[in-house]
Amino acid sequence: MYAEAKTQLQTLRDLLRFAVSRFNDAGLFFGHGSASAYDEAVYLILHTLHLPLDQLDPFLDARLTTAEREQVLNIIERRTVEKLPAAYLTKEAWLGDFNFYVDERVIIPRSFIAELLRDQLTPWIEEPDDIHSALDLCTGSGCLAILLAHAFPNAAIDAADISTEALSVAQKNVRNYNLEDRINIIQSNLFAGLSGQRYDLVISNPPYVSAASMAGLPGEYRHEPHNALASGEDGLEATRVILENAAKYLNDRGLLIVEIGHNRETLERAFPHTPFTWIETSAGDEFVFLLKRNQLPR
Known part of the structure; x- marks a missing residue:
């Protein structure tokens, strides 16, 4: 043919x-x-x-x-x-007007958090210039860390990931945007390598695919790193760790924003007393939640 x-x-x-x-x-x-x-x-x-x-x-x-x-x-x-x-x-992917280098070492960028950063997380952040420290947890290609740097020009940003291979890609993208002086690349299994750090803002698009969903993924997804997708039996393995530890890494008025795929009902059953704020995105209000530090589970 x-x-x-x-x-x-x-x-x-x-x-x-x-x-x-x-x-x-x-x-x-x-x-x-x-x-x-x-x-x-x-x-x-x-x-x-x-x-x-x-x-x-x-x-x-x-x-x-x-x-x-x-x-x-x-x-x-x-x-x-x-x-x-x-x-x-x-070897490229786009989030809005931003393009990034990608290869098989990283998940292909796609995140509702990206569209929220275009508006500097309005109305939850009233003064973007007051954000002085931010963390992109599970940064992968570094795309959200780079968007953070553009949204909050006064912020020093940490971009953390467990995968050293992914961080090599993130470093390349950070260099491409000339942000080496503002974005710090850190190898860390979630918060494990961030001892003593405190942030005004933590965002994360962690692995959130359940075991059942992993088994039914189309072939295209099977080229992506397994550990960037799979998150235990119910898809919440990484999110639980984030919720249980985030308060220690947030300043008193700090915010946590996490994307969780289609797991809203499962998450609310697992944390029935946590007052999640579900942020409206182009696909609805069930994919990204926000919590203030004092709302996090103890």
Whole structure:
């Protein structure tokens, strides 16, 4: 099929149609930035040809060179056969207007906390300039730590993760944004390596996938680091540790913000006396909670 495509497909429009057909036929899963086979095909083709990602129409009828055609068909084939997420093929991922280097050492950035940071966590933080210390726990690629630095310009930020491989990626992204003087990369199993630290703000997008959900994940997710996804039988293993220890690492008026996937009901059953504030996101109010220091379980 791909040998025939090399000789018969001529234009970007031809290759786009071919990619959408192959992606649909392969039953690919789109949960790492694109919403459909068409969106993913457009992104992969434009990226491979070094064209602007927001400009497709002017190039649709452009004829490709032999080398360009082979490059595009190669990435289409890898996406289809290996079921590699697009971000691992292009080595980049986006959160809003920010792009980050990623590879198989880190989970692909996707977090509702990112959209909350665009508004500097309004209304829960009234004066962003008063945030002087912040922690991104389970930082992975460092993406949320970098967004923290942009949202709170007076804050010194710690970015912690258990994985030294993930932290190598985070360090690369921190360098790319010239934030080495503001973001401190720390190897730590949750709070274990942060003894004596206190923060005005702690955010975390920890592992939160339950054992049952892990067993049913599409192939694309199986390329991501297992320990960045799995969190025990009910998906709350990491979140429990965070809730039980966060008060020791927050200043008196400090805030804790955690993303937990689809685990709201399970979490509220496990901590029935904890007054969670559920923050509205683009997908609803069941994915991210906020707690003040004095509301944390004792």
